[in-house]
Amino acid sequence: MQLAAASGLMSLFLFIVAVGVLALLAGGFWMTSRVRSNESPRPRPEEQPKLPPDGPVREIRQNRESAEIPRIAKGDRPLTPYELSNMDSKPSESQERPRWSKGSSGSFGGGGLGAH
Template identity: 65%
Template sequence: MQLAAPSGLLLLVPIVVAVAVLVVLWGGFWLGNRVKLGEPPRPRPEEQPHLPPEGAVHEIRENREPDDVPVIPKGGRPLTPYELTNMRTRPSASKDRPRWGKGTTGSFGGGGLGAH
């Protein structure tokens, strides 16, 4: 009968846990406020970006061709990746859009049958 009697410790444990949770939540709120106060102020409306005077910039569609890789003379030493520059592109004279071959998806692993 003594073991089944209610104990004051059983009531104390949930209260201590609840107080600990409230302290953690309050600490998170306090820390968040301190971080927010340390941030720079929001930009004013006159500091926001504006459209250029000539209006919105529009998309330009053009075909581009890569620059050719330098040709190594016979008996010459191959170029290392560090000796190659950034491969630039130039506008293409052709206005036709490149198309993928029939039966291909145009991407590696795209799930198509491929060019058979």
């Protein structure tokens, strides 16, 4: 019965915990204001990005082919990736988009019948 009785010590403990939580919240607001004061100011409306005079930039779709990998003579050691230059690509002669074969799933393990 004595454990269930209201205790002044328990009330004091809860009050101290509440004051501690309020102190943490106030400290968080104080820290946030210090961090914001050190940040650069927000851009003004006239500093915002503008569209180019020609209007929005459009997407260009084209098929590209990679450059040929240099062939090595039989018996020579293979080239390492570090010996290959930055392999550039060029526009493909055919700009027709590649399509999957009829009846193909289009991906490995896609569940289709595959090309027959």
